[in-house]
Amino acid sequence: MADVDVNRADVLEAWAEPLEAWLTDSAISEGRSRRTVLAFSRFSAWVTGRGLGAEDVNEDVIDEYVDLERQRSGSRVPAAAQYLPLVKRFLAAHGVLVLRPPLSRRRDGRPRLREGPLDEAVLDLVGWLQGQGYAAGTVVSVACTAARLSSWMAAQGSGVQDLDAALLARFVASQARSRRRRHPSSARRIVTVRKFLLATGLLAPPSLPPPEAPTPAEQLLQEWTAHLCTQRGVSRGWANETRRWVAGFLAELAVDSDRNLIWDGVDAAAVNRYVARQGQGYSLASRRHLVSAMRGLLDWAFLTGRVNCSMSAGILRPAPAAPALPHGPTTVQVQALIAAADTSTPAGLRDRAIVILISRLALRAGEVAALGLDDLHWHDGRLVIHGKGERVLTLPLPSDVGQALVDYLRDGRPAGAADRAVFTRLRPPLVGLSSKGVSGVVAHLAAGAGLGTVHAHALRHTAATAVLAAGGSLIEARELLGHARTDTTMVYARTDLVALRELVTSWGKVPGP
Known part of the structure; x- marks a missing residue:
């Protein structure tokens, strides 16, 4: 860089050689370094011409010079705009100026709007998505899809009153075949946008065909x-x-x-x-x-x-036959189910608590799904179960069940859950699990434990037979299972092998008192 003349009678000439050395130490290419030094030389001459001193140089002064260069050259990116950012870094590193903190580009999920009929609704959509617990990236992508819908509706001359399923379908099709900017993800994101539009009344629910006259x-x-x-x-x-x-x-x-x-x-x-x-x-x-x-x-x-x-x-009844014995996983298999839950993850904590709850208290999948935070009475060690046929049961809260629930509620349940269900989804919307979701948890753990197909209802049989094996009565098993009639529970009497063994007469002995 010997051909670069930086020996000017200006206020910043003392920084020319240190700048050149700094560029070299920063592994900047030779060509870029040369152009940076030239841009600095011109900027230094401009500062001197304005009567400014080195102490007057700051980012505002440099930005003013860059704007003047844009106007003079007619280019959006003149040499000053390309190379003076390096000069800023050099001067900041040597204490000549203090860089402004970087501007935050976060928009809190709000997309750029282009004046469409849904612009206000898009801002409401962002808050609705955040309230539902969607991830920040999902909020942005769904809101951008809604913003594109609003812009597309404006271009089509459509208003909010024109929103319907056919219009959304045309929008998705236009996003898929656009030559300039294709957005195939709109087909997925529009599903969430539709949910918001339905929830806020901006989109009317699909009209059902008029019911046919009953036969x-x-x-x-x-x-x-x-x-x-x-x-x-x-x-x-x-x-x-x-x-x-x-x-x-x-x-x-x-x-x-x-x-x-x-x-x-x-x-x-x-x-x-x-x-x-x-x-x-x-x-x-x-x-x-x-x-x-x-x-x-x-x-x-x-x-x-x-x-x-x-x-x-x-009307004849079917031929009598002994119903099959209730069959549930063994104690070892239940332990394998519990061990299959990865307790280092929120999902594992939730799944483990579900299996322990069902296997210990013989709950139905629907009863687990209906369990709410208000049904847990920690002070007196009980929980309220909303059972089959609108029956309300009060069951004791064993220590192992309580500990599993505490572990899940403390470290696994999403903080932004949308309702007060104990067991919720871990992906938005963060609402309570359905009975099918509870059954799916047990089936997933069974597959991971290598037990094949295990239904959640089978764990009820395990709990009931455990009560009888421990010396409990059929009445106690009935209360645990939530049966309305004792005869429904009678089938478990045949699984109480200890009690049945006492009724068997020894070989060669005549039955009698």
Whole structure:
């Protein structure tokens, strides 16, 4: 760089040689160093011409000079804009000036808006996504998709009132085939945008087709299930279950000119043929439900005058057979399930607590999903379970269950969960797990432990048999399982081998007192 003339009678000439040495030490290329020194020389002459001293040089002065160079050259990036940033760093390193702190480029998830009909909604979308617990990167990408939608709607001449599913579909298609800027990710992100638009009422829910007029069989089913719920006190779930069993039978009945079902040809033999045909392939318990449903329907038909005699007694039950023994994972297998949960992760802490909770307290998957923070009563060591058939159970909180819950709630449950469910999703939206989600947790751990297919319900059997094996009674097992009737729990009596062994007469001894 001997050809560079930096010996000028200006206020910064003393820094020319140190700048050259600093550039060399900083491994700046020779060409870039030469141009930087030339740019510094011109800047130094400009400073001298303005009557400024070295103590007056700061970033504002340098930026003013760069702006003047832009105006003079007509270029957006003149030499001063390219090389004086290096001069700034050099002068700051030698204490001549103090650099301004870098400007934050964070926009808190807000995209750049271009005056569209959804601009205000996009800002609301950012807050909604953050409230749902979405990651910062996801917030930005979804909000940018919404901003592009707003800009596209403005270009199409569409307003908020034009929002519908067809418009969103056209937007996604335009994003996929655009020649200038393609955004194929819009097809995924628009799903979250649609959820926000529906939640805020900006997008009307899809209109359902008008319901078709119910058939005579459907009308009768509605009357019968209403009778079961109001007059018999049957739960809505059981009413729907019985409705499913008898729907096929009613659909086979003929209809008269007044759209009434014709019951004249209904007799016990016809019903038994339907039961035998409909029950094929079902378990013994399911076939019994079928018979009970048909008997209940025929009793109601007799009471309402649709048939002239009671024929429910003529409906034959399926051949008796001993139901299979309840079978659940062994204690060793349960421990393998628990060990399969990686407790170094939030998901592992949650999954471990779920397995311990079910295997110790015999909860159903739906009961685990419905468990809320307000159901945990730590001060008196109990928890409230919302069981099947709207029953509310109060169970003790064992120490191992309580410790597993504490570990999860302290280090695993998301801080921004959207509701007060104990077990929540770990990815947005951070809402409570469904019963299918709880079952999926057990199935996932079973696969990881090499146990094959293990259903969450099987852990209930493990807990019930453990109660009996420890000397508990059927009443205690019933309370734990939340059964409405003791006869439902009687099947576990055959698994209590210790109690049954006392009833066996020794070989060669005559039974007796």
